[in-house]
Amino acid sequence: MKHILTRILAAAAFIAACAPDFVSAGGAPDPWAGVPKILARIKAPSFPDRVYPITKYGATADGKGDSSEAIRKAIDACAAAGGGTVLVPAGTFLTGPIHLKSNINLHLAEGATLLFYNDPDRYMPNIFTRWEGVELMNFSPLIYAHGQENIAITGKGTLDGQATDDTWWAMHDLSKNRVPGQPPGSDSRNTLMRQADEPIETMDPRKRIYGKGENLRPPFIQPYNCKNILIEGVTILRSPFWEINPVLCQNVTVRGLKIISHGHNNDGCNPESCADVLIEDVYFDTGDDCIAIKSGRNNDGRRVNVPSENIIIRNCVMKDGHGGVTIGSEISGGCRNVFVENCRMDSPHLDRALRFKTNAVRGGVIENIYFRNIQVGQVADAVVHVDFNYEEGAKGAHTPVLRNVVIENMTSQSSSYAFYLRGFAKSPISNITVRDSVFNGVQRDNILEHVDGFEAVDVKINRVPPKPKIKKKKKG
Template sequence: MKRETIVNFLINAVVFGLILMLCSCKAGAQDFNSDKVWQKADAIIENITVPEFPERTFNVSDFGAVADGVTDNTEAFKKAINACNAQGGGKVLVPAGKYVTGPIHLKSNVNFHLVEGAEILFSKDKSAYLPMVHTSYEGMELMNYSPLIYAYGQKNIAVTGKGIFNGQANNENWWPWAGKDEYGYKEGQPKQHDDKNLPRLRQMVADGVPVEERVFGEGNQLRPTFFEPFECENILIEGVTFTNAPFWIIHPIKSNNITVDGVTVRSHGPNNDGCDPEYSRNVNIKNSLFDTGDDCIAIKSGRNNDGRRVNIPSENIVIENCEMADGHGGVVMGSEISAGVRNVFVRNCRMDSPNLDRAIRIKTNTIRGGFVDGVYVKDLQVGQVKEAVLKINTYYAIYDNQEGNYIPEIRNIFLENVQVENGGEYGLLIKGREQSPVQNVRLKNVSIKSTKVPLNIENCEPVIFLNTTINGKEY
């Protein structure tokens, strides 16, 4: 082949390649959040195993439970659960009435079912939550008080029904340990930020101390989670109400195949996140109401060295047909995010409260590190939020010294068909890092009718807007 022919061929190939690239960029800009994306969400849901149970019923009354609001039913519940498990599974039935109990430990193939009118009142006696179990606090594993409802290494478990789980936490029980005046703390009382508590746990994590040696519990002030399936498979939480939680409320950790359906969470205590999947995958949260003292839904994957040690991203999480009222954020990724989060889908949700700070939020820093790759939001209705419709913050800090060597990576954040009446202070508030700018943020068919500052963006690739208006101006 002649030299001139080769040169012409190469030039034509380069030009053709550039044309293809430009066409694909244009198509991509116009076609993000395509049907294919939401088909993936549907496929995730279809592949989640929802537990089913034999048609056997174990009425807790037959095991000595008394619904008088006074009697301790811990042993009666335990006997009913053990019997159900031993006979191959079924439904542990809690009739109407008020039942006081210590922690409830679920076992495989057990559906713990509260009929309408049943209310579980969890004991205010801290010693009831001993002996300690393997659990987690703010993304750090430890030995601590048992969660109020707990399962470890179980398969096919459920809590269902129309009843109420009442943690009985308040300004005199559990909440003062947060160390905040509004939650009953008085100067001089022990609190979670004392050196023997969170600072000691954080140091143990930094030093790589084995989990079994991170012993807390009695004499310490780290509150238990409400419902924690730990290393479990096939979990169903359906219909029930959670209220007055000590700490995080629904916290599946290192678990797979999780369905939260028709649940009501109304709890305004400190760190009262509604649902926090952590190191978990294949999750469907639907038809539920979150009215909380902290984030409504917060997807997590471990804190600092613990997240990097475990190294299990949270992924394949579909949130749909939910309502978010009060809370720090509607759907949040972080701040315990060191192992990363990918493939989060949010659709057909409504967020509306003067006490809801943000709609969609991602928070991390260079001690947490981690990544977020793929957040897809569609058909979202926002009445009002305080701070921002979308907030991405890679400088998140509550404690001092939140700067380290783990640069977070955040990419592929898509919002489509989002209608906002009052966006608060900011439409988009994005704070990326110069070393790692936020990548590929796209808005399509988004309308923010009112916000004080439409865009406050640093260290982010140019945001792509398609048919998007903020304060009446098209972007």
């Protein structure tokens, strides 16, 4: 009962969050006029002027000794004193999972590396978490906080998850058993997805026991049901799974990071059912979506029913990945009021720049999404990609909604498509506006299926001339 009451109160707090003011001073509709109001609510936490070096509690900087207990003791001492900074000085420190507490800044000095064990046994016992939008009991994330306020991870140091094809990433293999004595990751994932579709009234996520032997890899950083979060400055390498995944959080700042991680499902930053989020000045070079906004999967997401909303993304660089800025696919709780500006996306290994993915099993309402001043170099597929047929397609009863998307001042240099938009006849994509944009080096015609209201104003699409077919000479 306590758990259910906590979730109801959390949901109510998000719903009560003030919506941005979309009206300009002159009275004309101006979505971007709401951005200062959102930013006014996003404030980085401050901390007492107390410092607790982990070396004082026995941490060793040789990268070989286990510093897990020393880090835990430093966090406990700092929390008992009312908060402050837990300092990781220069050196390499080997550790298991780190659980942050309120009013603590985990600060990595320049030259400091936290090197995380890649042995799954170190991330037991199970804790309450979300995995691909479904709540369960699973491995601890590498850095985790639950129900805390005023927490931070800062500094010029490095977080290295040490994931490799022979350790964490091997769990992804969906075709065969690459971890001796354990089932392939697909078995665990399929079971969890079936549980996500059970009737809402019978669901109890704490009875979904995974962890050891089940092969659902943990995210790197996951604050869960927390407020006032700052993640700033650090470099993140070799994550087991999603790298930064705040869930049911409010007032989140992700700033000035370098994220380089090319494993399976290595999304860069996935705010999930969060409100008032700022992601800025981040360099993404990832094995999956650079940024993917989410809000829960299928019936389990509808049970929690908290959207992601009031999210600002600016001044970021996206290199490799499946999508630059993506919304979905775990989006059953909906998403609204997203503002993306002044970002650069460019790589032959970046599939799409702006991506929306959902289906009739996910459902969810995605609305009020705004992009401006986006520079795209090369992408492999489409610059703007919307697909309601992602994975399960139209097989479900929860038709998705995508409406009110505005793209302004976008340029691209090379892509297969400028626009690839596929909605449903019974639920068309609606109100897509593109202004003052140029798409160069486009290889194929636009795909617009079941789109109701596509407006292009001062838009140029410059096709690449088709390559001439070379006739093969007949032998003899």
